[in-house]
Amino acid sequence: MTSSAFPPSLAEAVADAEARAPREAVSVYRCADDGAWHFQRLTNRAAGELAFELDALEWAALERDAGRGLCLVHSHVDGPAVLSAKDVAAFTVGTGPLIPGLSLVVLGLQRGRVVEARGYVFAQQWVHVELFDTFSLQSHRDLH
Numbered sequence: 001m002t003s004s005a006f007p008p009s010l011a012e013a014v015a016d017a018e019a020r021a022p023r024e025a026v027s028v029y030r031c032a033d034d035g036a037w038h039f040q041r042l043t044n045r046a047a048g049e050l051a052f053e054l055d056a057l058e059w060a061a062l063e064r065d066a067g068r069g070l071c072l073v074h075s076h077v078d079g080p081a082v083l084s085a086k087d088v089a090a091f092t093v094g095t096g097p098l099i100p101g102l103s104l105v106v107l108g109l110q111r112g113r114v115v116e117a118r119g120y121v122f123a124q125q126w127v128h129v130e131l132f133d134t135f136s137l138q139s140h141r142d143l144h
């Protein structure tokens with residue numbers, strides 16, 4: 001498991017998810033060619049609160065300019081930070097990830113606060129990787 005599939009901090013995504021609650025939030029960290037991760041808030045096109053739908057134009061631009069990696073973050077409001085069956089279907093094409101090198105983070109919120117973050121990478125299927133401390137939301141790399 002490579003920790004370089006994830007940004008060193010989720011602070012911007014956590015703040016964005018809490019600001020947009022009770023709607024689900026969606027955002028992305030893009031790893032540039034120099035290895036720096038850049039945060040971008042994405043539009044949630046879904047009409048309901050407990051769903052998200054990417055904006056096709058925003059996503060197409062990200063696919064064109066994926067750089068060294070993309071980490072897509074979305075929130076589950078009053079739900080666990082676990083990929084749903086719908087998430088798995090949305091982020092899988094055939095037997096591969098939606099785009100090569102994509103990683104996923106799900107943020108779990110309770111009463112408007114992010115209380116859990118889980119990372120996923122694609123290895124035959126989407127698998128959970130223990131990268132984040134559930135309380136501090138810091139990468140384990142920061143704790144060593």
Ligand SMILES: [Zn+2]
Nearest residue numbers: 074083084087
């Ligand atoms: Zn989800």
